[in-house]
Amino acid sequence: MGRWEPDALGRLRAAALDLFVERGYEQTTVADIAERAGLTARTFFRYFPDKREVLFQGSERLQQAMVDALLTAPPKAAAMEAVAAAIESAGQYFGDIREFARRRRDVIAANAELRERELIKLAALSGALADALVQRGAAAVDARLAAEAGIVVFRMAFEQWIADQERRGYGTIANDLLRRLGDLAQRV
Amino acid sequence: MGRWEPDALGRLRAAALDLFVERGYEQTTVADIAERAGLTARTFFRYFPDKREVLFQGSERLQQAMVDALLTAPPKAAAMEAVAAAIESAGQYFGDIREFARRRRDVIAANAELRERELIKLAALSGALADALVQRGAAAVDARLAAEAGIVVFRMAFEQWIADQERRGYGTIANDLLRRLGDLAQRV
DNA sequence: GTCTATAGTGCGATAGAC
DNA sequence: GTCTATCGCACTATAGAC
Incomplete structure (x- = not known):
């Protein structure tokens, strides 16, 4: 087992969609998403250039x-x-x-x-x-x-x-x- | 002549387009636009809900x-x-x-x-x-x-x-x- | 008209894996 | 030692709240 939990990207994606459904896109901060995924906001921006992209990357x-x-x-x-x-x-x-x-x-x-x-x-x-x-x-x-x-x-x-x-x-x-x-x- | 220069909206629009052409959209702050129009950033946001809208309002x-x-x-x-x-x-x-x-x-x-x-x-x-x-x-x-x-x-x-x-x-x-x-x- | 929260960036530190 | 994912901190500008 590595130092970090695997699939940070997938966890960020899932956490983001869940939170957006629960409380809305604007009411969710990047820090919220990162926290639910067990990461920090700084790491979120390593995977996605901006907050919106978490819903679109992969097309x-x-x-x-x-x-x-x-x-x-x-x-x-x-x-x-x-x-x-x-x-x-x-x-x-x-x-x-x-x-x-x-x-x-x-x-x-x-x-x-x-x-x-x-x-x-x-x-x-x-x-x-x-x-x-x-x-x-x-x-x-x-x-x-x-x-x-x-x-x-x-x-x-x-x-x-x-x-x-x-x-x-x-x-x-x-x-x-x-x-x-x-x-x-x-x-x- | 009134207390303020007339046509604040038109001045903001003109100042914005000029600055965007001169130095690019991202390199121009709302404060820059307001200053060139002789106004404050606060006033800009009274006319336009966000920075982009200065180019689109009126459609x-x-x-x-x-x-x-x-x-x-x-x-x-x-x-x-x-x-x-x-x-x-x-x-x-x-x-x-x-x-x-x-x-x-x-x-x-x-x-x-x-x-x-x-x-x-x-x-x-x-x-x-x-x-x-x-x-x-x-x-x-x-x-x-x-x-x-x-x-x-x-x-x-x-x-x-x-x-x-x-x-x-x-x-x-x-x-x-x-x-x-x-x-x-x-x-x- | 001021004050604050949040998005987003730059740079560097850290802690393991190898 | 090197490599890499993550974190920490300082910072700016937008945007909205008070």
């Missing part, structure tokens, strides 16, 4: 999976078909995280700072997808449009998937939204 | 104009046509603000906190458009999809309009993007 793997799916889609596929493949590929990560995602969603929904952070993470994802579309040969403007539209569908599909009464799978929801967006955008 | 009128345009579009118009009317209506506000908008854009692009704030303002706008679409009788999901797609086009059109080499007008750019999005989204 890099998802982003990479979506970019990979986009790049490995058939070369002849239209931009939006490649984006659809990326959206679908995200489903692998959504196994049994529904309860976790619901608690996290409630915390984020209750705080403007956290909603801001969520939006910028999605914007980064959109940028990565757009870059990948350009790699596939898409024009810059089309790449950005398709990526942004894909992010809209991705975000709404995930939200709907974790909604309390929802029965359908993530992939089904995403496909439905993609088709509806196609129908809507066509009639300008 | 309510634009939002109201877009919502109004959406609601007064022909009742038989499709959701995306109403959204297109809203996007077009924003053009009234984009008279001779290009130089201001460029300086503001550069400041925001250089700072993650400011990009976050910009995104949440656009999310609020999207929510307002979606609510208005529901008022017009659209289904909730379609309303959100159309509003989010509209925000994508609105944001990209504005960015392109203030781009250095751009010659076309805002409305032309927005219409082009709307059509391109329609083409892309159709091929899923």
